[in-house]
Amino acid sequence: MKCNVGRIDRVLRISVGLVLVGLAASNVVGVWGWIGIIPLATGLFKFCPMYPILGINSCGAGRGNGSCSK
Structure with a gap:
């Protein structure tokens, strides 16, 4: 699970x-x-299962690889 929920x-x-x-x-x-x-x-868990389905990533544009800040 890649992080897709931002701060x-x-x-x-x-x-x-x-x-x-x-x-x-x-x-x-x-x-x-x-x-x-x-x-x-x-x-x-910093992961929302609906976000990949909807194409959303609130971690930010600079962190598109799914590695949100800690």
Whole structure:
């Protein structure tokens, strides 16, 4: 799996994922909040399986080889 999620994208995914999972765990939004596991996982692994299908790479133009910054 090549990295295809850039820094800003990664921070947003992890933040949204944590908020949704937190709201689901506290029973504020119900079971639908557990969908936050998906953006959380894609942010942590720096890989989104939909990006190659859609031809997207948010790592930046200079890093087209999939080696995002750490």
